[in-house]
Amino acid sequence: MSNKPIFVTEPFLPPLEEFIPYLEEIWDSKRLTNNGPMHQKLEQALCNYLDVPEIALFNNGTIALLTALQALRITGEVITTPFSFVATAHSLTWNDITPVFVDIEPDSFNLDPAKIEAAITPRTTAIMPVHCYGTPCDVDAIQEIADKYNLKVIYDAAHAFGVTDQGGSILRHGDLSVISFHATKVFNTFEGGAIICPDKKTKKHIDNLKNFGIVDEVTVVAAGINGKMSEINAAFGLLQLKYIDQALSARRSIDCLYRAELASMEGITLLRPKTQVKSNYSYFPIVVEDGYPLKRDELYAQLRANNIYARRYFYPAINQQMIYKDSHIDRSYNTEIAQWASERVICLPIYSDLDPHSAMRVVKLIKAWSNP
Numbered sequence: 149m150s151n152k153p154i155f156v157t158e159p160f161l162p163p164l165e166e167f168i169p170y171l172e173e174i175w176d177s178k179r180l181t182n183n184g185p186m187h188q189k190l191e192q193a194l195c196n197y198l199d200v201p202e203i204a205l206f207n208n209g210t211i212a213l214l215t216a217l218q219a220l221r222i223t224g225e226v227i228t229t230p231f232s233f234v235a236t237a238h239s240l241t242w243n244d245i246t247p248v249f250v251d252i253e254p255d256s257f258n259l260d261p262a263k264i265e266a267a268i269t270p271r272t273t274a275i276m277p278v279h280c281y282g283t284p285c286d287v288d289a290i291q292e293i294a295d296k297y298n299l300k301v302i303y304d305a306a307h308a309f310g311v312t313d314q315g316g317s318i319l320r321h322g323d324l325s326v327i328s329f330h331a332t333k334v335f336n337t338f339e340g341g342a343i344i345c346p347d348k349k350t351k352k353h354i355d356n357l358k359n360f361g362i363v364d365e366v367t368v369v370a371a372g373i374n375g376k377m378s379e380i381n382a383a384f385g386l387l388q389l390k391y392i393d394q395a396l397s398a399r400r401s402i403d404c405l406y407r408a409e410l411a412s413m414e415g416i417t418l419l420r421p422k423t424q425v426k427s428n429y430s431y432f433p434i435v436v437e438d439g440y441p442l443k444r445d446e447l448y449a450q451l452r453a454n455n456i457y458a459r460r461y462f463y464p465a466i467n468q469q470m471i472y473k474d475s476h477i478d479r480s481y482n483t484e485i486a487q488w489a490s491e492r493v494i495c496l497p498i499y500s501d502l503d504p505h506s507a508m509r510v511v512k513l514i515k516a517w518s519n520p
Protein backbone atom coordinates (compact mmCIF):
# COMPACT_ATOMS: atom_id res chain seq x y z
CA MET A 149 0.00 0.00 0.00
CA SER A 150 1.25 3.46 -0.90
CA ASN A 151 2.58 5.56 1.93
CA LYS A 152 2.46 8.98 0.29
CA PRO A 153 1.75 11.85 2.65
CA ILE A 154 -1.89 12.77 3.16
CA PHE A 155 -2.54 16.28 4.45
CA VAL A 156 -5.61 17.51 6.26
CA THR A 157 -6.52 19.44 3.15
CA GLU A 158 -5.36 20.13 -0.37
CA PRO A 159 -6.67 22.96 -2.51
CA PHE A 160 -8.89 22.17 -5.45
CA LEU A 161 -7.18 23.50 -8.60
CA PRO A 162 -9.00 23.63 -11.94
CA PRO A 163 -7.05 22.71 -15.09
CA LEU A 164 -4.30 25.32 -15.55
CA GLU A 165 -4.99 25.85 -19.26
CA GLU A 166 -8.48 27.05 -18.38
CA PHE A 167 -6.97 29.87 -16.35
CA ILE A 168 -4.92 31.26 -19.26
CA PRO A 169 -7.81 33.03 -21.04
CA TYR A 170 -8.61 34.86 -17.80
CA LEU A 171 -5.01 36.05 -17.61
CA GLU A 172 -5.13 37.19 -21.23
CA GLU A 173 -8.23 39.21 -20.46
CA ILE A 174 -6.47 40.89 -17.53
CA TRP A 175 -3.39 41.64 -19.68
CA ASP A 176 -5.61 43.14 -22.38
CA SER A 177 -7.56 45.30 -19.94
CA LYS A 178 -4.50 46.42 -17.96
CA ARG A 179 -6.80 46.45 -14.96
CA LEU A 180 -5.01 44.72 -12.13
CA THR A 181 -7.06 45.76 -9.12
CA ASN A 182 -9.37 48.50 -7.73
CA ASN A 183 -12.76 46.98 -8.46
CA GLY A 184 -11.88 45.81 -11.96
CA PRO A 185 -14.08 43.72 -14.27
CA MET A 186 -13.09 40.35 -12.75
CA HIS A 187 -13.80 41.69 -9.27
CA GLN A 188 -17.24 42.91 -10.31
CA LYS A 189 -18.04 39.64 -12.09
CA LEU A 190 -17.01 37.57 -9.08
CA GLU A 191 -19.11 39.64 -6.67
CA GLN A 192 -22.13 39.13 -8.93
CA ALA A 193 -21.44 35.43 -9.45
CA LEU A 194 -21.04 34.82 -5.72
CA CYS A 195 -24.23 36.72 -4.89
CA ASN A 196 -26.02 34.41 -7.30
CA TYR A 197 -24.34 31.20 -6.18
CA LEU A 198 -24.67 31.89 -2.46
CA ASP A 199 -28.05 33.57 -2.85
CA VAL A 200 -27.15 36.59 -0.72
CA PRO A 201 -28.06 40.25 -1.40
CA GLU A 202 -24.61 41.89 -1.53
CA ILE A 203 -20.99 40.86 -1.24
CA ALA A 204 -17.85 42.94 -0.73
CA LEU A 205 -14.73 41.01 -1.73
CA PHE A 206 -11.53 41.30 0.31
CA ASN A 207 -7.88 40.33 0.02
CA ASN A 208 -8.32 37.91 2.93
CA GLY A 209 -10.79 36.91 5.62
CA THR A 210 -8.92 38.54 8.48
CA ILE A 211 -8.93 42.02 6.91
CA ALA A 212 -12.61 41.43 6.18
CA LEU A 213 -13.22 40.69 9.89
CA LEU A 214 -11.30 43.83 10.91
CA THR A 215 -13.30 45.91 8.47
CA ALA A 216 -16.66 44.42 9.50
CA LEU A 217 -15.97 45.52 13.08
CA GLN A 218 -15.01 49.00 11.86
CA ALA A 219 -18.07 49.24 9.64
CA LEU A 220 -20.40 48.64 12.59
CA ARG A 221 -18.22 50.82 14.86
CA ILE A 222 -17.86 48.04 17.41
CA THR A 223 -15.96 49.01 20.57
CA GLY A 224 -15.56 47.85 24.18
CA GLU A 225 -16.17 44.12 24.66
CA VAL A 226 -17.32 41.46 22.23
CA ILE A 227 -18.50 38.00 23.24
CA THR A 228 -16.87 35.28 21.17
CA THR A 229 -15.83 31.64 21.14
CA PRO A 230 -12.44 30.31 22.22
CA PHE A 231 -12.92 27.29 19.93
CA SER A 232 -11.82 28.79 16.62
CA PHE A 233 -8.84 29.87 14.59
CA VAL A 234 -6.94 32.71 16.31
CA ALA A 235 -7.97 35.26 13.65
CA THR A 236 -11.44 35.46 15.22
CA ALA A 237 -10.11 36.92 18.48
CA HIS A 238 -7.21 38.74 16.84
CA SER A 239 -9.63 40.78 14.74
CA LEU A 240 -11.09 42.11 17.99
CA THR A 241 -7.73 42.73 19.62
CA TRP A 242 -6.47 44.63 16.55
CA ASN A 243 -9.50 46.89 16.86
CA ASP A 244 -8.72 47.51 20.52
CA ILE A 245 -11.81 45.53 21.49
CA THR A 246 -11.67 43.04 24.37
CA PRO A 247 -12.60 39.50 23.33
CA VAL A 248 -14.74 37.92 26.04
CA PHE A 249 -14.57 34.14 25.75
CA VAL A 250 -17.74 32.19 26.42
CA ASP A 251 -18.07 28.41 26.30
CA ILE A 252 -19.33 26.26 23.43
CA GLU A 253 -22.13 23.71 23.08
CA PRO A 254 -20.95 20.11 23.54
CA ASP A 255 -22.73 18.86 20.41
CA SER A 256 -22.03 21.56 17.80
CA PHE A 257 -18.82 23.08 19.25
CA ASN A 258 -20.37 26.50 18.54
CA LEU A 259 -20.81 29.40 20.98
CA ASP A 260 -23.44 28.38 23.56
CA PRO A 261 -26.29 30.92 23.57
CA ALA A 262 -27.30 29.80 27.08
CA LYS A 263 -23.99 31.11 28.42
CA ILE A 264 -23.90 34.47 26.63
CA GLU A 265 -26.13 36.54 28.90
CA ALA A 266 -24.00 35.98 31.99
CA ALA A 267 -21.04 37.53 30.16
CA ILE A 268 -22.79 40.72 29.03
CA THR A 269 -21.60 43.91 30.74
CA PRO A 270 -22.33 47.60 30.07
CA ARG A 271 -19.28 47.59 27.75
CA THR A 272 -20.57 44.73 25.57
CA THR A 273 -21.44 45.90 22.07
CA ALA A 274 -21.54 42.77 19.93
CA ILE A 275 -21.38 38.99 19.65
CA MET A 276 -18.95 37.31 17.25
CA PRO A 277 -19.86 33.63 16.89
CA VAL A 278 -18.21 31.17 14.49
CA HIS A 279 -20.04 28.54 12.42
CA CYS A 280 -17.38 26.06 13.47
CA TYR A 281 -16.55 23.43 10.82
CA GLY A 282 -19.43 24.93 8.82
CA THR A 283 -22.06 23.78 11.36
CA PRO A 284 -24.61 26.59 11.70
CA CYS A 285 -24.78 28.30 15.09
CA ASP A 286 -28.05 28.53 16.99
CA VAL A 287 -28.73 31.73 15.07
CA ASP A 288 -32.24 32.32 16.45
CA ALA A 289 -31.18 32.12 20.09
CA ILE A 290 -28.19 34.37 19.41
CA GLN A 291 -30.33 36.96 17.60
CA GLU A 292 -32.86 36.93 20.45
CA ILE A 293 -30.13 37.85 22.95
CA ALA A 294 -28.70 40.47 20.59
CA ASP A 295 -32.14 42.07 20.23
CA LYS A 296 -32.77 42.02 23.96
CA TYR A 297 -29.47 43.77 24.79
CA ASN A 298 -29.18 45.84 21.63
CA LEU A 299 -26.00 44.10 20.45
CA LYS A 300 -24.68 43.62 16.92
CA VAL A 301 -23.92 40.13 15.61
CA ILE A 302 -20.99 39.51 13.29
CA TYR A 303 -20.58 35.92 12.19
CA ASP A 304 -17.13 34.60 11.45
CA ALA A 305 -18.39 32.34 8.67
CA ALA A 306 -14.92 31.45 7.40
CA HIS A 307 -15.86 27.74 7.29
CA ALA A 308 -19.36 28.19 5.95
CA PHE A 309 -19.14 28.68 2.18
CA GLY A 310 -22.22 27.14 0.56
CA VAL A 311 -23.87 25.95 3.79
CA THR A 312 -27.64 26.37 3.85
CA ASP A 313 -30.36 25.91 6.45
CA GLN A 314 -34.13 25.63 5.93
CA GLY A 315 -34.31 29.34 5.01
CA GLY A 316 -31.36 29.53 2.60
CA SER A 317 -27.71 30.55 2.96
CA ILE A 318 -26.52 30.73 6.57
CA LEU A 319 -24.51 33.77 5.50
CA ARG A 320 -27.71 35.83 5.69
CA HIS A 321 -27.77 35.74 9.50
CA GLY A 322 -26.57 38.48 11.83
CA ASP A 323 -25.71 42.07 10.93
CA LEU A 324 -22.74 40.93 8.84
CA SER A 325 -21.09 37.62 7.96
CA VAL A 326 -17.47 37.25 7.02
CA ILE A 327 -16.10 34.46 4.87
CA SER A 328 -12.58 33.35 3.95
CA PHE A 329 -11.34 32.20 0.56
CA HIS A 330 -7.94 31.14 1.86
CA ALA A 331 -6.17 28.27 0.08
CA THR A 332 -7.17 25.86 2.86
CA LYS A 333 -10.87 26.64 2.64
CA VAL A 334 -13.58 24.90 0.61
CA PHE A 335 -13.70 27.67 -2.00
CA ASN A 336 -10.43 29.52 -2.49
CA THR A 337 -8.98 32.44 -4.42
CA PHE A 338 -5.41 31.65 -3.16
CA GLU A 339 -5.95 34.36 -0.53
CA GLY A 340 -9.27 36.12 -0.21
CA GLY A 341 -12.40 36.77 1.73
CA ALA A 342 -15.66 38.69 1.75
CA ILE A 343 -18.23 40.44 3.85
CA ILE A 344 -21.83 39.51 3.15
CA CYS A 345 -23.92 42.69 3.40
CA PRO A 346 -27.68 42.95 3.84
CA ASP A 347 -28.10 45.91 1.45
CA LYS A 348 -26.39 48.23 -1.07
CA LYS A 349 -25.88 51.03 1.46
CA THR A 350 -23.90 48.78 3.79
CA LYS A 351 -21.86 47.42 0.89
CA LYS A 352 -21.02 50.95 -0.26
CA HIS A 353 -19.81 51.88 3.22
CA ILE A 354 -17.69 48.72 3.40
CA ASP A 355 -16.34 49.26 -0.13
CA ASN A 356 -15.18 52.71 0.98
CA LEU A 357 -13.53 51.35 4.10
CA LYS A 358 -11.64 48.67 2.17
CA ASN A 359 -10.30 51.34 -0.20
CA PHE A 360 -8.68 53.73 2.31
CA GLY A 361 -11.99 55.49 2.98
CA ILE A 362 -11.83 57.16 -0.44
CA VAL A 363 -15.15 58.33 -1.86
CA ASP A 364 -13.85 60.41 -4.77
CA GLU A 365 -10.65 61.88 -6.16
CA VAL A 366 -10.36 64.55 -3.49
CA THR A 367 -12.40 63.17 -0.59
CA VAL A 368 -11.47 60.65 2.10
CA VAL A 369 -14.21 60.15 4.67
CA ALA A 370 -12.74 57.49 6.95
CA ALA A 371 -9.40 56.08 8.05
CA GLY A 372 -9.89 53.04 5.84
CA ILE A 373 -7.60 50.20 4.96
CA ASN A 374 -6.43 48.43 1.81
CA GLY A 375 -8.60 45.33 1.75
CA LYS A 376 -9.08 45.03 -2.00
CA MET A 377 -8.99 41.74 -3.88
CA SER A 378 -6.82 41.81 -7.01
CA GLU A 379 -8.03 40.86 -10.49
CA ILE A 380 -5.92 37.69 -10.54
CA ASN A 381 -7.52 36.40 -7.37
CA ALA A 382 -11.00 37.36 -8.58
CA ALA A 383 -10.41 35.67 -11.95
CA PHE A 384 -9.31 32.49 -10.19
CA GLY A 385 -12.48 32.66 -8.09
CA LEU A 386 -14.61 32.84 -11.25
CA LEU A 387 -12.95 29.72 -12.64
CA GLN A 388 -13.09 27.96 -9.29
CA LEU A 389 -16.81 28.64 -9.05
CA LYS A 390 -17.41 26.59 -12.21
CA TYR A 391 -16.06 23.55 -10.37
CA ILE A 392 -17.40 24.17 -6.89
CA ASP A 393 -20.38 21.80 -7.05
CA GLN A 394 -18.16 19.02 -8.36
CA ALA A 395 -15.63 19.74 -5.58
CA LEU A 396 -18.32 19.71 -2.89
CA SER A 397 -19.80 16.44 -4.08
CA ALA A 398 -16.35 14.83 -4.06
CA ARG A 399 -15.97 15.99 -0.44
CA ARG A 400 -19.37 14.54 0.32
CA SER A 401 -18.34 11.06 -0.72
CA ILE A 402 -15.32 11.20 1.59
CA ASP A 403 -17.58 12.37 4.42
CA CYS A 404 -19.92 9.42 3.70
CA LEU A 405 -17.04 6.97 3.69
CA TYR A 406 -15.70 8.18 7.04
CA ARG A 407 -19.19 8.16 8.56
CA ALA A 408 -19.91 4.65 7.37
CA GLU A 409 -16.59 3.35 8.66
CA LEU A 410 -16.32 5.23 11.96
CA ALA A 411 -19.90 5.81 13.14
CA SER A 412 -20.09 2.80 15.42
CA MET A 413 -16.48 2.79 16.59
CA GLU A 414 -15.95 2.46 20.32
CA GLY A 415 -14.42 5.63 21.74
CA ILE A 416 -14.75 7.71 18.56
CA THR A 417 -17.58 10.24 18.36
CA LEU A 418 -18.59 12.05 15.19
CA LEU A 419 -20.30 15.43 15.12
CA ARG A 420 -23.87 14.84 14.07
CA PRO A 421 -25.05 16.93 11.12
CA LYS A 422 -27.93 19.29 11.97
CA THR A 423 -31.26 18.51 10.36
CA GLN A 424 -32.28 20.59 7.34
CA VAL A 425 -28.72 21.76 6.89
CA LYS A 426 -26.83 21.33 3.63
CA SER A 427 -23.22 20.87 4.63
CA ASN A 428 -20.10 21.86 2.69
CA TYR A 429 -18.05 18.98 4.16
CA SER A 430 -15.27 21.40 4.95
CA TYR A 431 -13.86 19.44 7.88
CA PHE A 432 -14.21 15.96 9.32
CA PRO A 433 -13.70 16.26 13.07
CA ILE A 434 -13.65 13.17 15.27
CA VAL A 435 -13.71 13.24 19.06
CA VAL A 436 -11.31 10.78 20.65
CA GLU A 437 -13.10 9.82 23.87
CA ASP A 438 -11.80 8.05 26.95
CA GLY A 439 -13.17 4.75 25.59
CA TYR A 440 -10.66 4.76 22.72
CA PRO A 441 -7.46 2.80 23.44
CA LEU A 442 -5.18 5.73 22.61
CA LYS A 443 -5.21 9.29 23.88
CA ARG A 444 -5.95 11.94 21.25
CA ASP A 445 -2.33 13.02 20.97
CA GLU A 446 -1.17 9.40 20.72
CA LEU A 447 -3.54 8.78 17.81
CA TYR A 448 -2.40 12.06 16.25
CA ALA A 449 1.24 10.92 16.55
CA GLN A 450 0.45 7.46 15.14
CA LEU A 451 -1.22 9.03 12.13
CA ARG A 452 1.79 11.29 11.59
CA ALA A 453 4.15 8.35 11.89
CA ASN A 454 2.21 6.88 8.98
CA ASN A 455 2.43 10.04 6.90
CA ILE A 456 -1.11 11.18 7.66
CA TYR A 457 -1.17 14.81 8.71
CA ALA A 458 -4.50 15.19 10.46
CA ARG A 459 -4.84 18.39 12.50
CA ARG A 460 -5.98 19.21 16.03
CA TYR A 461 -8.35 22.05 15.11
CA PHE A 462 -8.63 23.91 17.47
CA TYR A 463 -5.88 23.15 19.94
CA PRO A 464 -4.97 25.00 22.03
CA ALA A 465 -8.24 26.89 22.41
CA ILE A 466 -7.66 30.60 21.69
CA ASN A 467 -7.96 31.62 25.34
CA GLN A 468 -5.24 29.11 26.22
CA GLN A 469 -2.74 30.86 23.96
CA MET A 470 -0.18 32.85 25.91
CA ILE A 471 -1.23 36.21 24.49
CA TYR A 472 -4.77 35.78 25.85
CA LYS A 473 -4.33 33.48 28.84
CA ASP A 474 -3.66 35.26 32.10
CA SER A 475 -2.85 38.48 30.25
CA HIS A 476 -4.42 41.83 31.03
CA ILE A 477 -6.94 41.10 28.31
CA ASP A 478 -7.91 37.66 29.62
CA ARG A 479 -11.68 37.79 29.90
CA SER A 480 -12.65 34.15 29.90
CA TYR A 481 -15.72 32.78 31.54
CA ASN A 482 -15.85 29.08 32.32
CA THR A 483 -14.82 27.50 29.03
CA GLU A 484 -14.43 23.90 30.15
CA ILE A 485 -16.25 22.41 27.17
CA ALA A 486 -14.00 24.27 24.73
CA GLN A 487 -11.07 23.01 26.75
CA TRP A 488 -12.43 19.46 26.68
CA ALA A 489 -13.06 19.65 22.90
CA SER A 490 -9.65 21.12 22.12
CA GLU A 491 -8.01 18.22 23.92
CA ARG A 492 -10.00 15.51 22.12
CA VAL A 493 -10.67 16.58 18.57
CA ILE A 494 -8.79 15.56 15.43
CA CYS A 495 -9.78 16.75 11.96
CA LEU A 496 -9.23 13.99 9.43
CA PRO A 497 -8.05 14.66 5.87
CA ILE A 498 -10.91 15.68 3.60
CA TYR A 499 -10.66 17.39 0.23
CA SER A 500 -12.05 16.93 -3.24
CA ASP A 501 -9.04 15.08 -4.69
CA LEU A 502 -8.71 12.67 -1.76
CA ASP A 503 -9.27 9.22 -3.21
CA PRO A 504 -11.27 6.62 -1.25
CA HIS A 505 -8.19 4.44 -1.04
CA SER A 506 -6.30 7.10 0.87
CA ALA A 507 -9.29 7.79 3.11
CA MET A 508 -9.34 4.05 3.91
CA ARG A 509 -5.68 4.28 4.94
CA VAL A 510 -6.79 6.80 7.56
CA VAL A 511 -9.74 4.64 8.65
CA LYS A 512 -7.65 1.49 8.96
CA LEU A 513 -5.11 3.22 11.21
CA ILE A 514 -7.85 4.50 13.50
CA LYS A 515 -9.36 1.01 13.62
CA ALA A 516 -6.01 -0.75 14.05
CA TRP A 517 -5.76 0.30 17.67
CA SER A 518 -9.20 -0.94 18.60
CA ASN A 519 -8.53 -4.54 17.57
CA PRO A 520 -5.02 -5.26 18.68
Ligand SMILES: *Cc1c(COP(=O)(O)O)cnc(C)c1O
Pocket residue numbers: 208209210211232233235236278304306307328329330340341
Ligand atom coordinates in the same frame (compact mmCIF):
# COMPACT_ATOMS: atom_id res chain seq x y z
C1 LIG B 1 -9.35 30.84 7.96
C2 LIG B 1 -10.07 31.52 9.07
C3 LIG B 1 -10.01 32.89 9.26
C4 LIG B 1 -9.05 33.78 8.51
O1 LIG B 1 -9.22 33.84 7.18
P1 LIG B 1 -7.99 34.28 6.24
O2 LIG B 1 -8.63 34.40 4.90
O3 LIG B 1 -6.96 33.21 6.31
O4 LIG B 1 -7.47 35.58 6.75
C5 LIG B 1 -10.79 33.46 10.23
N1 LIG B 1 -11.57 32.72 11.03
C6 LIG B 1 -11.63 31.39 10.92
C7 LIG B 1 -12.54 30.62 11.82
C8 LIG B 1 -10.86 30.73 9.95
O5 LIG B 1 -10.89 29.40 9.86
